[in-house]
Amino acid sequence: MAHLRPLKNDEIKDDFILERFEHYQATRGFTPNSIRTMAHRPNVAKAFMALNQAVLYEGDVSEELKMLISLACSYAAGCLYCQSHMANLSHLHNASDKKITAILDYETSDQFTNAERAALDLTFKAAQMPNAVTQAEFDALSEYFNDKQIVEIVSSIALFGYLNRWNDTMATALEPLPNQRAERLLGSQGWSPGKHGDNI
Secondary structure (H helix, E strand, C coil): CCCCCCCCHHHCCCHHHHHHHHHHHHHHCCCCHHHHHHCCCHHHHHHHHHHHHHHHCCCCCCHHHHHHHHHHHHHHHCCHHHHHHHHHHHHHCCCCHHHHHCHHHCCCCCCCCHHHHHHHHHHHHHHCCCCCCCHHHHHHHCCCCCHHHHHHHHHHHHHHHHHHHHHHHHCCCCCHHHHHHHHHHHHHHCCCCHHHCCCC
């Protein structure tokens, strides 16, 4: 069970937050409980949503790859809530079902390009504790990405450092749609909703 109750729309008085919630509803089919919980402190929710927009939806690195990076971060951190959300968003941003399912086998799977492998290698090493990134990962990454794109990739990793900690600590209640997507795409990898599934 979630440690803190997500706010409902009628409990939120901030127009910007409500407008973003409408956007999430239109583009994802639901508003994430993670952000509904952050809304207890409106400035935290607004700052997070602005950062999320800048990191994942702006720049030159494809949204598909940034979603897969975020999924890899969530695997490395063990956050089941974020794994389900990023399987869902990877699907919505054109990653094939085969690619999402093969994320743990990115080094050998023919679903991934060498550029994607370089990004995911950095991701899995950066998201573990302690951080295992060395110059070798950046040397490999720089063969495929320029400095601005590398900032996008590391920003995606860092964003999910925050989200993985937030949702795993809060035991954020998982919504039905990402739960269904994760069961279909990640179930063969042993995924379950765990502590996030009490209210599905």
